[in-house]
Amino acid sequence: MSSPALTPRRGWVIQKFGGTSVGKFPDKIADDVVKVWNESNRVAVVCSARSSHTKTEGTTSRLLASADVVLDADDDNQYLHFLEKITIDHVENAMEMIQSKKIQAKLIEDTHHEIEEARKLLYASQIIGEVSPKTLDCIMSCGEKLSCLFMAALLNDRGIPAEYVDLSNVVTKDFGTVLDATFYRSLASRLHEIISAIDSSKVPVVTGYFGTIPGGLLNGVGRGYTDLCAALVAVGVDADELQIWKEVDGIFTADPRKVTDARLLQSVTPEEASELTYYGSEVIHPFTMEQVIKARIPIRIKNVENPAGEGTIIYPQNVGRKGEATPPHPPTAVERLPSSIYNKIKTATAVTAKSDIVVVNIHSNKKTLSHGFLAHIFSTLDKYRLVVDLISTSEVYVSMALYVTKTDRKLLRSTVEELKRFGEVEVTHDMAIVSLVGIHMKQLIGIAGAMFKTLADERINIEMISQGANEINISCVINKNDTVKALNAIHSKIITDPFKSNLAIELTSKVSELRLDQY
């Protein structure tokens, strides 16, 4: 299969591969993706740290775990066990995947070297008695170095000339001290210099870790920084396309692993992609969107196991670039309807769910006025770095949906204890947020009611409701055990075939065509 030449001038295509893809399908990445696309375009590869099975057991997670235990007085060598697992995993992978003995030996030597560097940092942290954000970033960077050393070796081993690019020290003080537009512009410009300097016959294999940025990469960007790195590389070289390669065919109308009749979306808007990512669909890091959309670079989500698939494109609605424009945004209703009706139906684009949600209700003890009440609450949450996903408030009541993973449980207990100073606190665990997302929802009267009625018909209790200020997201909090049932019911009634609930006709008839046709 020859790759589509996006432009005759062999423009850049930046291909980002997540950790599980690098861990599970390195051969497909090399032979079915990079090699094919590099025939007609200039490809640069950006990789995350390898995860042989799942991200939680992946290299980055192991490195962060080693930093977690390095100060543990009970067992001051526990961190070495994590490094040992990483070493075995990567050396065995090198021996299995690299045929050339010379390339294999060099890769194994480099692997041991990078892990030794991480060990030195951990040992130094143990001696000093602390792991600073900068040190943590440097320890974490070992993962991307290992995976990109491997990917470059694999490409060379398979006859695809490649060059390893370590971005650990790409950030310099003259980029500024805050993560603002100036910082990202300077970084993108530096990336352009680095990538463009590489021999045009070689594929740059770039670490998704891009250095100790102001405030720290893990603190400032969080997990998923490779998406952002790939975006900045794309902006830097003015790429024709940024491709995010995953293990699903693109963005679906729901999680295809939970909703069997979920359908692939041809395109979504950046706003929809951000909402879907934030509320559970793990599509792409929101910071990434901002960078490439401003540069009007389309983002395509594709599947490593199905590279011939079209994937899903994320692009400002119908904002053409270099002549092409995004395909019209699908209304997503079932296509088998007569086109005269199908093209008029507008409904939500997708439904998504986010787990690990805890609802915290606070009834003010009225010792402070409402603005002080809210200020105290938010400063307490900020102190313990807990993320508020949804909030609804009145003068004396605040209900919040907090994202609390197992590792945050201790922080939650401390937060609740402190919040009790401002009123009575109730905590409900094991909840989930279900969100209906769609650019058309701005014009659809009744869609919120249809969503909540669908849940009521399934006897699913709603703990909390919230509509995003951008009007393209309606969310509610339910018991996590009802998540799959809720996703399937909403998907069936509102997205797959709104006709079933007579929703489409009612919704379309209620909203003026003029407003509807904005998108």
Ligand SMILES: Nc1ncnc2c1ncn2[C@@H]1O[C@H](COP(=O)(O)OP(=O)(O)O)[C@@H](O)[C@H]1O
């Ligand atoms: N609307 C959606 N469209 C596509 N995938 C979704 C959606 N909602 C949730 N998902 C889930 O997101 C996950 C994407 O994971 P994966 O393909 O492994 O990405 P990565 O390689 O970046 O980690 C899949 O498990 C998929 O089931």
Ligand SMILES: N[C@@H](CC(=O)OP(=O)(O)O)C(=O)O
């Ligand atoms: N390797 C890092 C960064 C990352 O972006 O991973 P992924 O692309 O697999 O989400 C992590 O595990 O968080």
